[in-house]
Amino acid sequence: MLPTLTGLIIVVAIMLFTITFYFASEEISDDQQASLDGLKRDLSYLTQDTTRQLADLAANDIIINALVDVEQRDNYLPMFFRSLNLTQARDVSFALYDFSGALVIQKNWPEQLPSTLEQAWRPITLVESESYYSITEYGVLFSVPVLLNEMAEGALVMYVASLQPLLRPYPRLTEQVVTDGNNTVLFSSDLSFVEQGKLRFTQHTTQFLVGSDSFGDLKLYSISSFTSAFSSIRWLALVILAMIVGTLLINLHIISITAKQAQDTLTGLYDDIIRRVRNEEKPVSDSVPLEVLELSKIRTSFDELLTNLTEMSLSNEQFSNVIDSMGDMLLVVDNSQTVLLCNRQFDALCDTYGEGHDATIARLITKLHGKSKGELKYTDSKGEASRILWRVQPLLDENNVEKGKIYVGADVTEQKALESRIKILTSAIDEATVSIVISDIKSEGQPVIYANGAFADLTGYSREEILGGNCAMLQGKETESSSVFGLKTAIRNRIPVETTLLNYRKDGTSFFNNLILTPIQIDGEVTHYIGIQQDVTKKLQAERYLQEAKIKAEESARMKSGFLASMSHEIRTPIHGISGILQLLEKTPLNNDQQHYVSLANYSVESLSHIVNDILDFSKIEAGQMQVEAHPFSLIEEINQLENQYRLLCEQKGLSLLFNNQFPTGLRVLGDAVRYRQILTNLLGNAVKFTETGTISVTTNIVESANDQLLLRCDVKDTGIGIAREKQPGIFAVFTQEDLSTTRKFGGTGLGLSICKQLCSLMGGDISLESQKGIGSTFSFYIQLERAPEEQSNGQQNTDQVSSIKTGKLKILVVEDNEINQTIVKEHLTTHKAISAMSGVEALEALNKFKPTFDVILMDCLMPEMDGFEATRRIRNGEAGARYENVPIIALTANAMKGDREACFAAGMNDYLSKPFDVDDLLDKIEYWASVKKVPADHAS
Missing domain, CATH: 3.30.565.10 (Histidine kinase-like ATPase, C-terminal domain)
Structure with a gap:
């Protein structure tokens, strides 16, 4: 078994190492590609963003006026140039040239540019009026035309002597190098690693892993140290080697002990049989032989058999019954392979597996020839297999001459399955990635009796240091006492528990430990606890980061909503002014050309309103604020x-x-x-x-x-x-x-x-x-x-009835801080009497000062001193007198975001009209609410 087991272990180790090597290589390749992609993004952002910012500066009125107004430019241009700062690099040069290529002004400009750059940018920017950039060994140069009537009247040029300071601030996954077409280093993320000059990667192929890509004429490299890249595999190889050596030594030891026990047991058995046959007394021995369980059973059975034969003089039939009562199979043959004795269990083996006595005996003798023991596999007609462990002893006569063989077989099928299962479970627990410990809670101090390898990885304590000890050694001064008390209470009550508490490793570093304790019952009594431990520090940090990110996102959404509301108000207010003036203009006598011009202006206002509404609607949808x-x-x-x-x-x-x-x-x-x-x-x-x-x-x-x-x-x-x-x-x-x-x-x-x-x-x-x-x-x-x-x-009838009531000339208070909007509204209300107020404070004063009662109030929402919301609430609370507590108030506001209408109604306003509005809509709402106030009770219902 030892060579087979050794070969199997080596094959599994090679497979594990190969798989780990493959995935490590893939991870290194992915890191290098990600590093190259990030470098390309950095270069793309650098060229595009710098060109765009430089073009924005070239379009600045100060730059354009400097090329036109030659006499005044010295008054402001130097100050403007001193403020230029487009990159994080320190030594950045700027220059402004006129259309002839003459230098107008400069900031940190070198006395003379490299001729290659000087000859390259001028024809493109000054002649063709196009932007230009160059990244070479002579430096980085950007030039954009200063356009006047689509023609280049000059050029704004930015120059940095090296690419190094422009790319240095960006984060790096690996060491990065940028070279030009001549393999000259333009940028190195670590100057001590790769210096300026010619780059020769062939000198580093045994020490570094290199990935490459291109960006225009530039060559990009990602460099990783071979030693650091595959350091994760080095320790794995050592672990696998240690496993192989340890497994071989353990198996050699087990085989040696088992063989020695089997030899001692069989020898003792043989000696006992001889002594009993000769009626000799058994010698007294101080040592107790250590016997294999199966052989011990055989020994006991033979002891009982010989005792019965000696003391009771059993007959052959009685002896046969005793042999048949054995749980193991017994076969005795002489040197000519003639069967001298076999028990019923051996007969059942021959019948069950359909081989017959002769075939079974021949196979057994052939397989175990020259061996002291061996395991044979038998398969029945249903395909079910059993494993029989046979032990062989010589059959000796009185002169110790071998006359045959004694074969004793034990069915070890269930034992093998149980051993395999135990081995699998033990291996699974040992190789588990989470820390597992088992404590004996029946013993004093509740010592740890088992800890897997992951426990040492998690805590830094070896198995030897924790065995016999207690996991309380992981606790420290900042460990929450309430969590520890909860653990002790759960163990005392013999119930499972899960908690997260602050623990400390052997080196003193802290970590958050997610601990799951599960009781183990033996014969209905909890005797042990199994503890599963896992470091959840990063998880808790991630949850905290996610919570902070959520708060920031919500704050960003609130700021965006506020910005959109402000922009809506600021854009709609002037649009309303233009629209209102045009509506007033339409009511005046106009000739055909003037009417045409007004219609074109109205069309432009409608187009602008449509664009603003589209942008605001899109923003509402994007923010999830749009509702139907x-x-x-x-x-x-x-x-x-x-x-x-x-x-x-x-x-x-x-x-x-x-x-x-x-x-x-x-x-x-x-x-x-x-x-x-x-x-x-x-x-x-x-x-x-x-x-x-x-x-x-x-x-x-x-x-x-x-x-x-x-x-x-x-x-x-x-x-x-x-x-x-x-x-x-x-x-x-x-x-x-x-x-x-x-x-x-x-x-x-x-x-x-x-x-x-x-x-x-x-x-x-x-x-x-x-x-x-x-x-x-x-x-x-x-x-x-x-x-x-x-x-x-059918519910529209009541509204129509109310609207049909004539209101006559009304007294209207217009609360508006914008004088243009105020003029527009009052001009539209020439058929009524309109009085204006610039803020909520003036509105309250007007309501309290004028004796005639106003029929309707037109209220702007955003005003200085006191806004329309606060003014409306005070009017409803009676600060303007009881006669105005239910006066119709119509909001006239440029706010058109979600919640603006609801905010107006919540403040106590009756209706809402967003700017820019149509004069007919305004008059309809005034007529409607004035008529609602005057309508009879049966109509109003």
Whole structure:
């Protein structure tokens, strides 16, 4: 068995080493490739970002004016140049040249550039008006043209004498080297490792692992030390060698002891048989022989047999019964292989495995010829195998002459299976990657009786140091006493427990130990505890980092939301001013040209508003703030409004506009009419924009399912420019149009279709495209709606009744801090009496000062001193008097983000109108709320 076992161990060790070597090589290769990819990204970022920043500086008015205003540039240009700092490198030079190549101003500029660089950048930047960069052994140079009317009036040049300081700040996975086409080192992450000059990797092939890649004309290298790269395998080889040697020594020792015990047992058995036959007394011995269990059973059986034969003079039949009662198989043959004696168990063996006596005996004698023992395998008719361990002793006569052989067989099938299972379990526990210890809680001090190899790796204590000791040695001054008390309580109550506590290694370093204690019961009594330990320090740190990252992300989202709200307010306020002035201008007498100019301005304002709304909608969707509402609306009314809106545009371009509605005209649905109209408006707007001749058709149908659920499908088909097949997969992506020429010719942000797809998804639907280049496109979308309840379908009557009441001339307080917006609103309210206030403080003073009662208050939200929210709350609390506690307050605000409307209502405002607004919407809301205040009780209900 020893050679076989040794060979098996060696084969397994070679396999383990080969697999580990393979994965270590793969990991090294991955690290080097990752290092090269990172270096390429750093170079790409360096060239692109530096060129972009330099181009931004070249477009600065200070630089451009310096080339035009020659007399004044000395007053400001030197200060501007002293402030230039685009990289983390210290010795960076900047220079500004005019169109003739003459130096205008410089910062740290060398007296003379290398001729190679001087000759390279001038024709490209000054003549061709193109940006240029160069990374060579002469240094790193970037040049961008200073453009005036698309022509280069000069050049802004940045020069660094070496690539080394530009790449030094970036982190490195491995040592990195950058060379040019002549193999000259331009950058080295470790100058002590590779110096400037010619790089010869052939001198280092036995010491280093080298990976390479290219970036333009540059050659990139990733270098790893062979010794450090494969250090992880070195200790594994030592461990495997130690396992092989240890296993061989243990097996040799076991075999030697077993053979000696078997020899002593059989010799003693033989001597006892001879003494009993000769009626000799057994000699007294102080030593107790150590016997193998199986042989001990044989010895006991033979002792009982001989005792019975001697004392009771058993007959041959009685002797045969005793032999048959043995658990083991017995066979005695003489030198001619004639059977002298066999018991019933041996007969059963021959019958069970179908070999017959003669074949079984012949096989047994052949296999064990010249051996003292041997194991044979027997297989029955069902294919089930058994293993029989045979021991052989000589049959001697009175003169110690061998007359034959005695064969004793024991069935060791279950024993072998149990030994194999125990060996597998022991090996699995020893090789486990988590620390496992077993403590004897019945003994004093609850000592550790077993610890696997992972315990030593985790704690630094060897097995010898922990065996007989206690895991309390891992505790320290900062270990929580409550956790230790919980462990002791669980052990005292004999229950399992899991906890995490701070422990200390042998070298004093601390770690968080996740400890699982499980009781082990023997005969119904808990006698031991098995403990599984694992270092969860990194896990806890990761959880803490994730929590901190989550807090930062939430803070970032709040800052982004606040920024978007501020930008919305700042952009919408001037747009509202322009829109309001144009609406006022339209009401004045204008000639045809003026009307045309006003209409063009209105169109531009609408386009700008559309772009702003698209960007804000996209930001809401991206931040997860976009929500859809569910209100009853008439589908045919929405479609008719869009048809009226776009029919005039189509007629102006000579296009046919067709609507095909395949649903009942009186159908009212429950959904978000604004978002539905936004989707269809985007698709119709694109169809009109990209179609020069032909037809635009809109087909809408409704499919009804159970529970009043409706599926609305709409197809918008045009005969426009179409979209190439290869461009279609990304057409719904953010900021995507078919190509740049489309953007230049037709305009747009590239957000419309992306917003449409997101809105469809929010309403339980989707959008798709079918298109052919030059033939046309069909955009199809579907959304989920519900049939509006009957009471909601008829609920519009009360509002109409209220709106029909004439309000007459109203007294209106306009609270607005922007004078332009204030003027616009008051001009629109010339049919009413309007008084303005610049802040919430002035509004409260006006309400308390004027005796006439204001009918409606138009309230801006963001104002100095006191904003509209605080002013509204004070009005509702009675600070303006009881007569204004229920006065209609309409918010006029440039805030259009999620929650702005709700914030207005929460403050006590009655309605909300975002800037820029249409004058008709403003007048409608004023009339409505003034009429609600005056409507009779039966109408208001």
